[in-house]
Amino acid sequence: MKTLSELKDELELTPVQIMLLANTGSMTALLEALFGSVHVETVSQRVVKADQNTSEKLQIPLGAAVNHRVVRLVAEERVLVYAESFAPLSRLEEGFKEDIMKRDIPIGGIMEEHCIESRREILGYEFLRAGDEFAEIFSAPADSIVLKRNYNIIHNQQPLINITEVFSYEMAK
Amino acid sequence: MKTLSELKDELELTPVQIMLLANTGSMTALLEALFGSVHVETVSQRVVKADQNTSEKLQIPLGAAVNHRVVRLVAEERVLVYAESFAPLSRLEEGFKEDIMKRDIPIGGIMEEHCIESRREILGYEFLRAGDEFAEIFSAPADSIVLKRNYNIIHNQQPLINITEVFSYEMAK
Numbered sequence: 001m002k003t004l005s006e007l008k009d010e011l012e013l014t015p016v017q018i019m020l021l022a023n024t025g026s027m028t029a030l031l032e033a034l035f036g037s038v039h040v041e042t043v044s045q046r047v048v049k050a051d052q053n054t055s056e057k058l059q060i061p062l063g064a065a066v067n068h069r070v071v072r073l074v075a076e077e078r079v080l081v082y083a084e085s086f087a088p089l090s091r092l093e094e095g096f097k098e099d100i101m102k103r104d105i106p107i108g109g110i111m112e113e114h115c116i117e118s119r120r121e122i123l124g125y126e127f128l129r130a131g132d133e134f135a136e137i138f139s140a141p142a143d144s145i146v147l148k149r150n151y152n153i154i155h156n157q158q159p160l161i162n163i164t165e166v167f168s169y170e171m172a173k
Numbered sequence: 174m175k176t177l178s179e180l181k182d183e184l185e186l187t188p189v190q191i192m193l194l195a196n197t198g199s200m201t202a203l204l205e206a207l208f209g210s211v212h213v214e215t216v217s218q219r220v221v222k223a224d225q226n227t228s229e230k231l232q233i234p235l236g237a238a239v240n241h242r243v244v245r246l247v248a249e250e251r252v253l254v255y256a257e258s259f260a261p262l263s264r265l266e267e268g269f270k271e272d273i274m275k276r277d278i279p280i281g282g283i284m285e286e287h288c289i290e291s292r293r294e295i296l297g298y299e300f301l302r303a304g305d306e307f308a309e310i311f312s313a314p315a316d317s318i319v320l321k322r323n324y325n326i327i328h329n330q331q332p333l334i335n336i337t338e339v340f341s342y343e344m345a346k
Contacts, residue, residue, distance in 0.1 A: 004206060015207055016188045022206030024281075025198025025293065033177060033195030034188055108197075117290040117328060120198065155290060 001124025001150060011127055011145070016172040021149055024120045026108030027081065027165060028073065035075040040104040043070040047089065054086050057123070057152065058159045065089045067101060072137065079137050080171055083107075087161040107153070107161060118160065122151040130168065138168040145169040174297025174323060184300055184318070189345040194322055197293045199281030200254065200338060201246065208248040213277040216243040220262065227259050230296070230325065231332045238262040240274060245310065252310050253344055256280075260334040280326070280334060291333065295324040303341065311341040318342040 004021055007013070013021070016034075023030055031038050049063045058066070066086045073081040085107065087100060099110045111118060126148040135142040148166045152159040177194055180186070186194070189207075196203055205211050221241045228235045239259045246254040258280065260273060272283045284291060299321040308315040321339045325332040 016192065018206045019189065019192045019196075019203050022202050023192075023196065023198050024202050025196050029195050029197050030192050033191045111292070115292065115327075115330065117292050117330075119284070119288065119290050154288075157288065157290075 001126055004122075004125055007125045007127060007147075014173055017147060017169070020167065020172055021125060021147060022122075024122070026106075026112070027083075028106040028108040031073060031075065031080050035078070035080060038073050038075045038080065038106065040106050041072040041074055042104050043072060045069045045101060050086070050088070054162065057150075057162045058086060058088050060088045060090070067092070067097075069100060071104075071106075073106060078171075079139070080167060082134070082137055082166040083163060085161050085163045088159075091155070091158060091160055107163065111153075116155060116160075118153050118155045120151050120153055121159075122149060123162075125149045127169075134166065134168070138171070140168045140170055174299055177295075177298055180298045180300060180320075187346055190320060190342070193340065193345055194298060194320065195295075197295070199279075199285070200256075201279040201281040204246060204248065204253050208251070208253060211246050211248045211253065211279065213279050214245040214247055215277050216245060218242045218274060223259070223261070227335065230323075230335045231259060231261050233261045233263070240265070240270075242273060244277075244279075246279060251344075252312070253340060255307070255310055255339040256336060258334050258336045261332075264328070264331060264333055280336065284326075289328060289333075291326050291328045293324050293326055294332075295322060296335075298322045300342075307339065307341070311344070313341045313343055 028038050047065050048068045050066045055062045066088050069085045071083050072079045096114055130140050130142050130144045130146050134146050146166050146168050150164045153161045201211050220238050222236045223239045239261050242258045244256050245252045269287055303313050303315055303317045303319050307319045319339050319341050323337045326334045
């Protein structure tokens with residue numbers, strides 16, 4: 001994965017794109033300020049065993065139970081962000097676990113509701129062509145660009161959630 | 174003070190201004206991504222007794238010892254943000270206290286260096302004419318607009334710092 005400056009060297013980014021990528025606070029808070037009320041559409045949510053990559057990122061044993069959630073953040077029927085998250089069950093407090101597993105609420109909203117203190121550690125950036133999958137999700141051409149970042153939300157000095165966010169270059173142009 | 178939507182009703186705001194105002198992460202992280210390396214110029218720093226307003230915002234007794242710091246966040250000799258903060262001495266851990274009282278580092282940098290987990294609670298927004306003071310600080314006309322917000326950084330479920338940030342409308346146009 002790339003750093004933000006590497007990404008900036010390879011791709012012309014607008015101030016809004018740069019701020020979404022560099023943001024260390026709630027993504028939903030920024031999206032709602034820009035686009036109005038944001039709701040979550042849960043694409044899938046299930047408990048899986050951590051593979052090599054997930055266990056390294058979350059610093060948990062290989063095979064540990066992890067909640068895997070894929071959502072779309074939507075404002076006025078427009079998909080703004082596609083987000084995939086992995087959260088080790090052993091680190092989720094009861095109310096938080098219930099919200100993330102059963103309710104369509106953005107992570108930032110869950111954190112706020114439970115007054116959870118944290119910090120965010122951005123692990124890296126990437127850009128790629130939308131391809132068929134993201135073209136459909138974002139209603140964008142298949143050869144358009146999507147931006148991607150991966151970060152950990154740290155709580156009690158351990159990764160609580162690893163999140164990959166994808167959004168279309170066009171959305172924040 | 175106003176909410177962000179009230180501010181948006183009264184003033185035409187650009188996406189960049191909206192994002193800076195709505196941001197619940199590190200302000201320095203956003204500014205550095207936009208403008209390059211940011212350094213702090215400390216205007217003043219001293220211990221004061223909490224007045225009525227400060228004691229209410231920080232939920233501390235009237236007269237309690239508070240570190241009062243006024244800084245400018247500067248990138249390439251341009252003042253981006255003028256920030257005033259109040260932090261109760263009783264809630265500052267040793268290393269944090271030393272950094273905030275003796276070193277020219279942005280709050281976001283101090284939090285990161287000490288791996289401090291927190292959440293930010295935005296208390297309100299305001300806009301005003303620059304006037305002589307801010308006109309000089311931001312090299313802007315005295316009748317230009319400056320944007321202002323006030324928020325608490327919460328740590329261990331208590332306000333750790335109350336911050337007022339001011340920046341010129343022009344900076345993020």
